[in-house]
Amino acid sequence: HLGGPSHSGMYANAINEKERENTVYNGNPITTNQNIGLMYPSDYGYAARNACINVKKMREYENSKDCTEGNWLYQSDYEWLLTPINNNEEQAFYIESSGSLENHYNYQVTRIFEVRPVVYLKPTIEIYNGDGTISNPYIIE
Numbered sequence: 083h084l085g086g087p088s089h090s091g092m093y094a095n096a097i098n099e100k101e102r103e104n105t106v107y108n109g110n111p112i113t114t115n116q117n118i119g120l121m122y123p124s125d126y127g128y129a130a131r132n133a134c135i136n137v138k139k140m141r142e143y144e145n146s147k148d149c150t151e152g153n154w155l156y157q158s159d160y161e162w163l164l165t166p167i168n169n170n171e172e173q174a175f176y177i178e179s180s181g182s183l184e185n186h187y188n189y190q191v192t193r194i195f196e197v198r199p200v201v202y203l204k205p206t207i208e209i210y211n212g213d214g215t216i217s218n219p220y221i222i223e
Contacts, residue, residue: 086165094127140183150181
């Protein structure tokens with residue numbers, strides 16, 4: 083799904099709900115069927131510690147130890163996310179280097195930010211071996 087909110091001042095679960103809605107900017111697609119893409123804002127939000135997820139809106143993750151140090155997806159850099167703003171054709175959500183989710187109107191998708199591809203796995207995929215570390219990565223089948 084490519085739905086999304088119009089701002090980042092929401093909790094991760096509320097943003098997740100908006101991502102699955104059909105509210106998009108006029109003319110933008112509602113869904114995508116690609117197997118490789120960018121992560122959703124809620125993916126990043128849910129990777130934070132519970133003390134952050136249930137207490138702070140994603141715009142408030144900025145420089146919060148519960149939201150950044152405990153978030154395995156936080157990389158201390160500007161990074162584009164998949165979800166477009168639902169009221170503007172030239173903007174998408176991104177993570178700031180401070181850890182907050184943002185959608186400033188002067189940061190259009192033509193800006194050069196980091197991108198981190200994610201891969202869609204079928205629900206039938208299982209971990210065959212490994213523990214997910216660099217020295218012993220997951221082996222899936």
